Amino acid sequence: MKIAVTGKGGVGKTTFAAVLARLYAAEGRNVLCADVDPDANLGLALGFSEEELEGVTPISEMKELVKERTCADEFNKFFKINPKVDDLPDRLSIEKNGVKLLVMGTIKTGGMGCVCPEHVMIKRLLSHMIVARDEVVVLDMEAGLEHLARGTTDFVDCFIVVIEPGARSVQTYHSVKRLAEDLGVKQVLVVANKVRDDQDEAFIRSKIPAEDLLGVIRFDADVAEADRLCESPYVTAKKTVEAIRNIKEKMEISL
DSSP: OEEEEEOSTTSSHHHHHHHHHHHHHHTTOOEEEEEOOSSOOHHHHHTOOHHHHHTOOOGGGOHHHHHHHHTOOTTSSSOOSSOOOTTHHHHHOEEETTEEEEEOOOOOOOTTOOOSHHHHHHHHHHHHHHHTOOSEEEEEOOSSOTTOOTTTGGGOOEEEEEEOSSHHHHHHHHHHHHHHHHTTOOOEEEEEEEEOSHHHHHHHHHHSOTTTEEEEEEOOHHHHHHHHTTOOHHHHOHHHHHHHHHHHHHHHHHO
């Protein structure tokens, strides 16, 4: 199972990705997570402590490793586009509660994008995780899908867009769906989070096609409490965990 979770900032996609990963780990599955969001906090949501995460360097910032694997020259103008990465998930990940975590980091650059050794390294590593790894892979993505590419996405079982009741969040869903279609991805599903009442749910159902909507997660104050306590919502937010468990079962039936 290879799942990419995306959505605009603050909608709860990291909470969803973390709980989903913990649910698979609780079943005895081998689980590998990648934090591809520039605002990386998947580790805390999975249950790693701040101390355990202090020594983790994002892969995009591992300059010596990137240079070694891509054979980049000193000006980063000539480098391999297919560096060796198959050993990196096991070598660089940290593990807790049956979940391995890789922190990818982001490429900070101006202009229209980055074709650089760091970008190639991250893209190649994501491709390896999706195509070659024999385990459950959960990617906590940013709103765009620029890290993925045609060919890689053929092996993703599902793109899940986490939204909240609001026009801007729904607009993100449409943007992701267009990007996914450009990459040849047909399975883009939606999870509605932070739904407070029937009016919120009615809004969601009026904007999202029924065949795309995996489920609804009601607002849960225990998720915010878990964040304040630096604990995983999997441990403390029982209502949210049960809602995501039901969504997981529906997703597996539909795939």
